[in-house]
Amino acid sequence: MKLYYDLHIHSCLSPCGDNEMTPYNLVNLAKIFGYDIIALTDHNSCKNCLSAIRAGEKIGLTVVPGMELCTCEEIHNICLFPHIDRAMAFSDYISGTLPNIKNREKIFGEQLIMDELDNVLGKEEILLTTASSVSISELDELVERYGGVCYPAHIDRSSYSIISALGDFPPEVEGKCFELTPKAKAEEYLEKYPATKGRMIIRSSDAHYLENMREPEQMIDLPENSAQALIDYLKGRHIK
Numbered sequence: 001m002k003l004y005y006d007l008h009i010h011s012c013l014s015p016c017g018d019n020e021m022t023p024y025n026l027v028n029l030a031k032i033f034g035y036d037i038i039a040l041t042d043h044n045s046c047k048n049c050l051s052a053i054r055a056g057e058k059i060g061l062t063v064v065p066g067m068e069l070c071t072c073e074e075i076h077n078i079c080l081f082p083h084i085d086r087a088m089a090f091s092d093y094i095s096g097t098l099p100n101i102k103n104r105e106k107i108f109g110e111q112l113i114m115d116e117l118d119n120v121l122g123k124e125e126i127l128l129t130t131a132s133s134v135s136i137s138e139l140d141e142l143v144e145r146y147g148g149v150c151y152p153a154h155i156d157r158s159s160y161s162i163i164s165a166l167g168d169f170p171p172e173v174e175g176k177c178f179e180l181t182p183k184a185k186a187e188e189y190l191e192k193y194p195a196t197k198g199r200m201i202i203r204s205s206d207a208h209y210l211e212n213m214r215e216p217e218q219m220i221d222l223p224e225n226s227a228q229a230l231i232d233y234l235k236g237r238h239i240k
């Protein structure tokens with residue numbers, strides 16, 4: 001079945017995410033726009049994913065638990081998981097790999113943990129927009145241990161992307177896909193960075209504000225609308 005997707009969305013847990021990006025709001029807006037499957041990918045944490053999944057269940061929108069992980073090379077990667085338990089276990093592991101720097105709300109913004117009805121459950125104290133000690137070379141195997149899939153985010157950006165950090169898309173990067181921002185020209189990257197060839201291109205909003213969310217354009221063809229089916233697809237298991 002062909003599904004409209006957006007696999008890179010931040011909530012109010014990300015310090016740079018607007019406080020209006022509550023799990024309830026972003027899930028319901030995605031549903032109004034006509035998305036079939038979305039992923040919540042806050043910086044280095046999955047702590048709002050359960051609320052987003054619950055909000056999605058109420059209105060029939062599949063929410064995949066995820067994270068935008070920053071590696072020690074300052075490369076952002078989208079990590080997606082089949083189940084909230086696996087995502088939270090990964091999130092707990094990653095929190096132990098972050099530097100112990102407290103968030104300064106006035107500078108970076110609040111990091112709100114919320115339930116599915118817009119109640120604030122608490123705040124994340126440790127700043128989430130730092131780099132973890134996990135390296136890009138170990139990430140694929142690490143995420144695999146939690147049943148998930150990962151791929152480099154916004155490779156066309158001039159900061160926090162695999163190309164900005166390493167100067168290239170190294171062929172040894174595992175995985176069958178990578179993310180381009182919605183307007184980036186795929187041909188340019190496929191030509192300039194040969195290791196991108198043959199990989200799936202995922203385009204998502206990277207929305208930090210409700211007004212960054214847009215009508216869906218990108219579709220993905222899955223055997224069923226579920227997090228597991230998405231992860232299998234992104235791992236290339238559909239390719240015979």
Ligand SMILES: [Zn+2]
Pocket residue numbers: 068076153154160
């Ligand atoms: Zn990013």
Ligand SMILES: [Zn+2]
Pocket residue numbers: 008010068206
């Ligand atoms: Zn992002």
